Structure formats: structure tokens, C-alpha cells
Amino acid sequence: MPVTDLDLLIATAKASGDIARRFVVDRPKVWDKGGGAGPVTEADLAVNELMAHELQRARPDYGWLSEETEDDMGRLATRRQFVVDPIDGTRAFIEGSQDWAHALAVLEDGEVMAAVVYLPMRDYLYAAQKGDGATLNGNPIEVSQKNDLDGATVLSNKASFADKFWADQTPPAGIERKFRSSLAYRMALTAQGRFDVMMTLRPSWEWDIAAGALIVTEAGGEVTDQTxxxxxxxxxxxQVNGVVAGSPVTRLLRAAFAASTVETPSPNA
Structure with a gap:
């Protein structure tokens, strides 16, 4: 049995990938959760079942939070918790893209202590343990050192670039928007230094961002909410109030936001 929490997350992520890849071949059934929560597939539920079994069996005293499990508020009384998204980027999964991920994290007293973001179709395994740095497939990674907005690459959805969210009624000149469906993957790519910043101005679920938050910070980056x-x-x-994460340029990007945004961008943050 894996000894450390990080070992446990890695083993579970890889086992989850084995299950999810089978559904890629078999074309899973898809349902709409309703209430604007988006789609869910047989694969999401099967991976969730595997994660719950493996992780809770190994650490029965840890609380549990998953996108695909009804929230048990008993987690608030535990010191440590698992926070998982069985498939982050379900729409990408349904469409046949490779850019979906398993996101797994362990929290302690409100902080992320161990984290994994795994892309089974690409065999990319991003991992971090607090204080030990971040890795991709075992190799150290770090954020870019970009410190000005001119030429900065920002992973974000189109809605967050609407003029009303920016102090000058337009995004800063010179920045280039890119997109990936999975928030966890966006954060991991930023930790890797392939992009300078990831941001979402939409309230963000913990299961989407907890793992990526540690990976970015352990790669030397900064992670905050939009304020x-x-x-x-x-x-x-x-949920948290949006996320801005990445290189030193994150502070300049936040400074360009409008002082107050009454609305937040709609789905597909």
C-alpha cells in the first residue's frame, strides 16, 4: 500500500486513468445534471467510485469532497480531506479531446498538502507535495518568469475577457488568450511554464482547483482569488472567488481588473 498521501494520490490517479480510457473506446452514456451544472457521464461516476473506494479505504479518517458525490458536511469536522474531480473537463471528454484530467488533492487545515493532476490520454502526471516542489512525470517544473503584460499568454475562457471586467473597458493590450477545457490542466500548464497565467473570474469549485493550486505554488508561482x-x-x-495563478505577471493582470464586477462569467470557466 502506498505510504505517503502523494503516493496514494498517484496510484489512484493512474488506476482512474485505466478506467476512464476504457470508456473512451466504449462511448459512455451522458446525462445532464440540471441547474446549469453541466453534463456527467458513466465514466465520471465509475472513476468517482474507484477514487472513493481506494482513498477512503486507505485513509478512513479523512473527509471527502468530490464533484460527483453529495457533499457530506462532516468533512468540516475533520483535519484532513480528500478533494477530487473524477474527470475535470467532462465536455472535452465527451467530445473526444485529450485535454481532460483527473484532479486529486489532500487538504490539511484549509491548505493543500499533496496534489496530482493526471491526463490519461497524454500520460502527463503533474504532482506536488507541500515543500517539495512540483513535477511532471517525475521531472521538476517551474512557472515562467514573465513579469510584464506585453506578450503574456493567459489561459482563460472567452467570457472572462469581456470588456466589462476590465478597468479600461478592454483587456490589456499585448496579452494573448489561450484555452483548455480543464481548469486543473490550465493550472498545471501554467505551473509547467508553458503559459504565463491562468485565470477564471467565475466562482470556482474547490475540486477543480485545489490540486492545481499546490502544483503552481510548488512550481514557484502565485495563486490567489481574483481580488x-x-x-x-x-x-x-x-467555492472560491475566481482564480488567478502563475508567473509574476499575475499581479499586473489583477491590477487591470475592474474595481467591481456585478456579474461573473457564465459556464465553462
Whole structure:
């Protein structure tokens, strides 16, 4: 049995990938969750079942938070918790893209202590343990050192680039928007230094971002909500106020936001 929490997350992520890849071949059934929550597939549920079994069996005293499990508020009374997204980027999974991920994290007292983001179709395994740095397939990674907006690459959805969200009624000149469906993968790519910043101005579920948050910080980056406040996890309502993460240019990007945004971007953050 894996000894450390990180070992456990890695083993579970790889086992989850084995299950999910089978559904890629078999074309899973798809349902709509309703209420604007988006789609869910047989694969999401099968991976969730595997994760719950493996992780809770190994650490029965840890709380549990998953996108595909009804929230048990008993997690608030535990010191440590698992936070998982069985398939982050379900729409990409349904469409046959390779850019979906398993996201797994362990929290302790509101902080992420161990994290994995695994892309089974690409065999990319991003991992981090607090204080030990971040890796991709075992090799150290670090964020870019970009410190000005001119030429900065920003992973974000189109809605976050609407003029109303920016102080000058337009995004800063010179930045280039890119997109990936999975928030966890966006954060991992930023940790790897392939892009300078990832951002979403939409309230963000903890299961989408907890793993990526540690991977970015252990890669030397900065992770905050859209106001610049540090992220805290295991909240009673498990969302945070958007995310801005990456290289030193994140501070300049946040400074360009409008002082107040009444609305937040709509789905596909």
C-alpha cells in the first residue's frame, strides 16, 4: 500500500486513468445534471467510485469532497480531506479531446498538502507535495518568469475577457488568450511554464482547483482569488472567488481588473 498521501494520490490517479480510457473506446452514456451544472457521464461516476473506494479505504479518517458525490458536511469536522474531480473537463471528454484530467488533492487545515493532476490520454502526471516542489512525470517544473503584460499568454475562457471586467473597458493590450477545457490542466500548464497565467473570474469549485493550486505554488508561482486574497479550502460552500495563478505577471493582470464586477462569467470557466 502506498505510504505517503502523494503516493496514494498517484496510484489512484493512474488506476482512474485505466478506467476512464476504457470508456473512451466504449462511448459512455451522458446525462445532464440540471441547474446549469453541466453534463456527467458513466465514466465520471465509475472513476468517482474507484477514487472513493481506494482513498477512503486507505485513509478512513479523512473527509471527502468530490464533484460527483453529495457533499457530506462532516468533512468540516475533520483535519484532513480528500478533494477530487473524477474527470475535470467532462465536455472535452465527451467530445473526444485529450485535454481532460483527473484532479486529486489532500487538504490539511484549509491548505493543500499533496496534489496530482493526471491526463490519461497524454500520460502527463503533474504532482506536488507541500515543500517539495512540483513535477511532471517525475521531472521538476517551474512557472515562467514573465513579469510584464506585453506578450503574456493567459489561459482563460472567452467570457472572462469581456470588456466589462476590465478597468479600461478592454483587456490589456499585448496579452494573448489561450484555452483548455480543464481548469486543473490550465493550472498545471501554467505551473509547467508553458503559459504565463491562468485565470477564471467565475466562482470556482474547490475540486477543480485545489490540486492545481499546490502544483503552481510548488512550481514557484502565485495563486490567489481574483481580488488577490490567498485561497483557503474546505469551505462550507466549497467555492472560491475566481482564480488567478502563475508567473509574476499575475499581479499586473489583477491590477487591470475592474474595481467591481456585478456579474461573473457564465459556464465553462
Amino acid at each position: 488577490g486574497a490567498p485561497l483557503r479550502f474546505n469551505n462550507p460552500h466549497p
